[in-house]
Amino acid sequence: MTELARKTFAARAIGIATALMCALAAGAVWCVLALYLRVDLIFIALVIAVLIAWVLRANGFSRTRSGALVAATSTLLAFIYSAYLLAAAKVASFLGLPLRSTLVAIGPDMAAAVAWADLTWWHASTVMLAVVLSAWLVWRAGARG
Numbered sequence: 001m002t003e004l005a006r007k008t009f010a011a012r013a014i015g016i017a018t019a020l021m022c023a024l025a026a027g028a029v030w031c032v033l034a035l036y037l038r039v040d041l042i043f044i045a046l047v048i049a050v051l052i053a054w055v056l057r058a059n060g061f062s063r064t065r066s067g068a069l070v071a072a073t074s075t076l077l078a079f080i081y082s083a084y085l086l087a088a089a090k091v092a093s094f095l096g097l098p099l100r101s102t103l104v105a106i107g108p109d110m111a112a113a114v115a116w117a118d119l120t121w122w123h124a125s126t127v128m129l130a131v132v133l134s135a136w137l138v139w140r141a142g143a144r145g
Contacts, residue, residue, distance in 0.1 A: 011060060012059075012060070012061075014059065015055075015056060015059030015060060018055055018059060019052055019055050019059075019070055019071070020070075020074055022051060022055050022074070023048070023052060023074035023075065023077040023078040023081070024078070026048040026051060026052075027079065027082040027085070028082070028085065030044045030048070030082040031081075031082045031085035031086050034086060035086070042122065042123050042126045043126065045078070045126055045129075045130035046130050048079075048130065048134075049071075049075045049134035049137070050133070050134070050137065052071050052074045052075055052078070052134050053133075053134045053137030053138045056070060056071050056074075056138050061138055063138075063139060063140075063141065064139075065139075067138040067139070068135040068138045069135070070138075071134035071135050071138040072132070072135040074134070075127075075130050075131045076127070076131055079127045079130070083111075083118070084108075084111045084112075084115065085103075086115070086118070087110075087111040087114035087115040087118070088102050088103045090114055090118075091110070091111075
C-alpha cells in the first residue's frame with residue numbers, strides 16, 4: 001500500500017468513525033432532551049441527519065455512494081440508540097430501578113419490544129425521511145459543483 005493510499009484510508013476511517021460517534025452522541029442528546037422536556041422530539045432526527053451529512057462532507061465523503069450509505073446508517077443508528085435509551089428509561093421509571101442497572105438488565109429484546117410499542121407511523125416516516133435526507137445531502141453536488 002502506498003503512502004497516499006494509506007493516508008486516504010486513514011482519513012476515510014476517521015471520517016466514518018467520526019460520523020458514527022456523532023450519531024451515538026446525538027442519540028444520547030436526543031434521549032436526554034426528550035426525558036428532560038417530556039415531549040416527543042422526533043423532529044430532531046432531521047437535525048441529526050443534517051449534522052451527520054455535514055460531518056461526512058467535511059471528511060471528504062461528498063458525492064460518494066459510501067458516504068451516502070454511512071450517512072443513512074449513522075442517522076438510523078442515532079434513532080435506534082435514542083429509542084433504546086428511552087425504552088430503558090421507561091422501564092426504569094416503571095420498576096423504580098436506576099437507569100444504569102436497567103440498561104444492562106433489560107437486554108436488547110425487551111428494549112426493542114418497548115421501543116416498537118412506542119413507534120408510530122409518524123415516527124417511522126420521519127425517521128425514514130431523515131435517513132433519505134442524510135444520504136441525499138451527502139450525495140448531492142456542493143454549492144460550487
